[in-house]
Amino acid sequence: MRKKIIFQFILGALGLLVILPSLSSAKTVEEILADINKLPPAERNKQLEAGAKKEGVLKFASNENIELITLYHNAFAAKYPFLKVESWRASGAKGVERVVMEHRAGKLDTDVVAVPFEIVGYVKKQGVWGRYLSPELNHYSDQFKDRDGYWATNHYNIAVIGYNTNLVKTGEAPKDYPDLLNPKWKGEISIDVEPDRAVQGWLIAWGEERTREYMKALMHNGATVRRGHTLQTQLLCSGELKVAVEVYAYRVAQLRHEKNCPLGMSFPNPTPGSTGSEIGVNKNAPHPHAAALFVDFVLGTEGSKILAGTGRIPARRGVKGLYEEVSNLEEKGVNLLMIPVEQAGRLDPLAKKLIEEILIRRQF
């Protein structure tokens, strides 16, 4: 008899455990934000702000550099003084893995997470982001936003061949990647240890075999492998390096304008480009209203202008880049190859393999 009572009690308790969660009316982050999006713009903003005020906190992590994170942080905190803003840099693989580990443990308390283009697929697959369709997305073309509504980006990055104009005359500068195989550059070429954009661009344009052969030929021509795109641009500027295979166009323009560096850049055919840092709302964000406000801010005019102020190339329609020479490139006849985010995720393992084999392990 006693056993029967205990059994019934356990059964009842188990039943309650199953039923209770479904009785609770707690909405998911995706549902909260989808409901708010149904409201007219003015009402929507009012509700978002009211919700954020109650939440009081916004936490975001991004792979952008610390300077840009600080600019976003300060401007957002100034716009919404009722929010306590916390930010940290999720740099490289370590930052992303940490986010994913916290997510798996159900303890990711960062509301908004931004990651580099080649990792977007992995983060999306891990279910870190929830769906959020910011109204600001209307100002972006399709390549800058996820068709399922998980992420978006407010800028893009172009990889060019850089050179020092004191050491290399403009007429003699390498114009395209095959030019770098000319013996006159032997020992004078520098390539980044993580040339993701260039390698992915080659893979798309040339296929695996030609890319592999090209990378080997580059190394046979005495290319040196260095870490850091900005560093290489500075070394070009100081005259330590003559030519670099992959530097960022905006950095070259920036150093030329701000520090009078003797720098030149060639737009190879095709010129590889990628979307910038991809931003999304944590599926289980503790502060969903604040998270939505922040994503709107970054994708909006204010965020885009802050970004453009650092020299980066904005993706939002109507926001101008700081440097003319790296803006509207397609209109200037540059064959721009923007690597689609989905394709970048698929190509990433192969690109990393080639980089490791040829540039790092020197198997050529």
Next chain:
Amino acid sequence: MRKESFFFLIIVALVAYLTLVPLAMLLYGSFKSTPPGVAGPLTLAHYAELFKGWEMAISFKNSLIFSFWSSLLAFLGGVYLAWMTERTNMASKRLVYACIVVPLIVPGILTTVGWIMLFGRRTGIINLLARNVFGIEQPIDIYNMPGMIWVFGSDHIALSFLLLVAAFRSMDPALEEAAIVAGAGIIRTTRNITLRILLPATLAVWIINFVRAIENFEVPALIGIPAGILVFATEVYLATHKVPTDFGQASTFATVYLILTAVGVSIYLKATAASERFTTITGKGYRPAAFDLGGWKYLLSLLTLLVCFVIFILPVLTVIWSSFLPFYMAPSLEALQSLTLDNYKSLYSLPLIKRAFWNSFILGISSSTIVMILTAVAAWIVVRTRWRGKGLLDFLAFSPIAVPGLVLGMAMIWTYLTLPIPIYGTIWILLIAYTIKYLPYGMRASSFSMHQIHKELEEASETCGSSWSTTFFRIVLPLLLPGFVAGWIYVITHSFRELSTSILLYRSGTEVLSVVIFELWDAGRYPELSALGMTLVAVLITISGLAKWVGGRFAVQTV
């Protein structure tokens, strides 16, 4: 159970908790087929992978070559400087001490950057001198194995010196004097008497340098990768820099580290087994005699100072110089006109700098104090008692040396995300991580000083009726103080540089300086990195100076 045994057990339990958790995670991870937090079967595949290709054998060989020669360079340099300053009548010893402080405090990443700038193909001072003064056309390249050995080895001479100098200073010179009286020359006496007496100390210094070289990341990353020379540390980097990270492979590498270290520790323990033979501080008063260098005195002093300047000061001067430039340039009129404070201004406009300084300061002071107190007690148990668990305690306290920072960071994340101890995301998790990481260094500093103190002083105290705690705090600790302070300075300076674990554990509000340094390095902002590095050096010099002053006031005065 005796009160002492109970106390010993608590110490063992504490050290075991701190060290076994990451070790267990490490071993478990090396057999796991899936990343942390994802269920999956156990596998031997990562170990099989390790022995699959030649790649690993090459990295293994490179690691051994790099570690052997660079630790030898560091060791020989340290022995030479310690001997010159402590056991000879060389002139300007204070200048040598002043030079030595610099590499102890400047983060390795900055020294490495300094050397890279000095050896720059077109803008490096060394190559400019070689070309313009000596007419050497082919630039001297730093991107090769000798370059790696030079940068790491020369940077670690100071550590060897710091660890050896106390032993040289406090050595009972009776045997040396006897040898001299018996007609042996300076070199023979040094080789046959001095170095033999100091065998455990010197061996431990060599082992520490060897292990540090094995786990060093900056030099293999900044010089090794461009040179196409891969070592074990680069393999860990390659396993962990891609997404999804290969945690299993990284843990397997770390396990191999552990085995290598265990071999090193066993050699060390054998060498120190008969520690009584090497006791150098006894109850007797003595005054170590200095060898007279005779006619060589000034020439050797000048050469020593010149070497110190080139090795310790020149790379740092290069970094200071670049901290005032918009981008690195060799000294010239044009460069002088470009001098600017912009790097310092832009750096200190970042609000997190102040917070990072404060956090690093608090963490540095707390972790170094906790580590040194814990290891002083642990070293006493290991060296002095016949307690059965002492071997285990010694191994446990030394074991974290084999766990790469990154793996420790991952283990800490997973442990404290899982355990119901609410420290994840707080500064406490960093404090625990730092304590674990620096236990081995504290342990070595404490046990080496402990080996040199003869039991007779404690026995005298006990004979007078003092309790264990009175003896420990009144006799042992003051005698240990010079070693304790040296260890403390070592831990605090290194805690300011700790990166691989901090980068995984910091959060908004708990940023530390090394993370900011890394961010600047990662972004290629070397001028700002140099500016931050110089500020850090100034802070650490102040802290170390204060610590030495405090240590000097309370230590037992030498006769």
